[in-house]
Amino acid sequence: MSKITDAREALMVGRRSDGSLVRRPLSPxxxxxxxxxxxxxxxxxxxxxxALWSIGMVFLVWWLVAAAAGESAxxxxxxxxxxxxxxxxxxxxTAVAWYHTLAGIRHLYWDSGRGFEIPTxxxxxxxxxxxxxxxxxxxWLIMLITWI
Amino acid sequence: MAAPTIRxxxxxxxxxxxxxxxxxxxxxxxxxxxxxxxxxxxxIWLVFALARMPDATWQEATAWIGRPFNAVLLLAFLAAAxxxxxxxxxxxxxxxxxxxxxxxxxxxxxxxxxxxxxLSATLAVLRIAV
Numbered sequence: 310m311s312k313i314t315d316a317r318e319a320l321m322v323g324r325r326s327d328g329s330l331v332r333r334p335l336s337p338x339x340x341x342x343x344x345x346x347x348x349x350x351x352x353x354x355x356x357x358x359x360a361l362w363s364i365g366m367v368f369l370v371w372w373l374v375a376a377a378a379g380e381s382a383x384x385x386x387x388x389x390x391x392x393x394x395x396x397x398x399x400x401x402x403t404a405v406a407w408y409h410t411l412a413g414i415r416h417l418y419w420d421s422g423r424g425f426e427i428p429t430x431x432x433x434x435x436x437x438x439x440x441x442x443x444x445x446x447x448x449w450l451i452m453l454i455t456w457i
Numbered sequence: 458m459a460a461p462t463i464r465x466x467x468x469x470x471x472x473x474x475x476x477x478x479x480x481x482x483x484x485x486x487x488x489x490x491x492x493x494x495x496x497x498x499x500x501i502w503l504v505f506a507l508a509r510m511p512d513a514t515w516q517e518a519t520a521w522i523g524r525p526f527n528a529v530l531l532l533a534f535l536a537a538a539x540x541x542x543x544x545x546x547x548x549x550x551x552x553x554x555x556x557x558x559x560x561x562x563x564x565x566x567x568x569x570x571x572x573x574x575x576l577s578a579t580l581a582v583l584r585i586a587v
Contacts, residue, residue, distance in 0.1 A: 322461045323469070332461040359545045366542055370578040373531075376522060377581035380515040391511075403504070410500055413493050420490060452508040 347434045351412060358409040365402040400449065407444040411437045485544060492541040499534040519585050528586035532579060539575035543568055 323333050343349070368390070375386035389395045415433050418424050424433055465472060475481075510521065521527055546567045554560045 322463050330461040370574045373578045373581040376518050377584045383515040448508045452511050455509050456511045
């Protein structure tokens with residue numbers, strides 16, 4: 310028996326209904342998809358925002374550890390978060406967090422076996438985008454009102 | 458292209474079992490959903506809570522973290538979020554990193570980093586709150 314190291318090998322050869330062997334076509338990869346389609350674009354964005362949120366988690370850990378370490382460490386962290394790069398980063402991370410949260414709800418809805426029809430898929434996709442914009446704006450509005 | 462052949466008597470399903478990127482069953486997938494459901498209310502709470510204290514002084518911030526309600530929710534958020542983060546990054550590595558040594562190495566680094574970050578943040582919250 311030959312040893313298989315790649316799972317794809319096992320499924321590349323199949324049988325026709327008359328019993329003869331046939332080499333199955335390879336599944337399409339990234340290059341065949343139109344990345345401006347909402348379906349694939351939102352999917353890859355969900356992955357990317359998930360990874361970017363790791364940076365937000367590092368920021369949160371920094372903030373908490375600095376607060377526990379003392380006033381000067383806390384002020385140092387707050388100086389960074391209030392700097393141009395810090396504000397820009399946090400603004401981006403707010404959008405990232407809301408996108409991943411809303412797209413995550415969409416994924417949970419799919420996991421329940423619903424919402425796969427193309428019109429529904431476009432509707433929920435648009436809702437995710439509009440919701441992300443609205444909640445990001447709301448978050449920053451709340452922040453600005455508190456700040457000023 | 459060479460004529461297709463099958464050199465095995467085992468069924469395609471039997472041959473691919475255990476050879477997927479994750480090698481395992483549905484536990485990883487299910488835990489990703491469980492943590493995501495836990496994170497949903499916790500994230501909404503945390504994002505709006507943090508948005509309301511952009512200019513918090515050290516005294517105000519530690520007082521907020523130290524309040525039992527906030528401390529408990531923070532600890533719950535950290536546990537669920539780092540679990541979810543480690544599982545999510547694991548998916549990236551399993552899908553995109555080729556070669557067993559690189560893959561296992563990257564997985565160990567990711568899991569170790571997530572564990573240490575979670576431990577640091579949890580200790581910080583406990584130190585302020587207790």
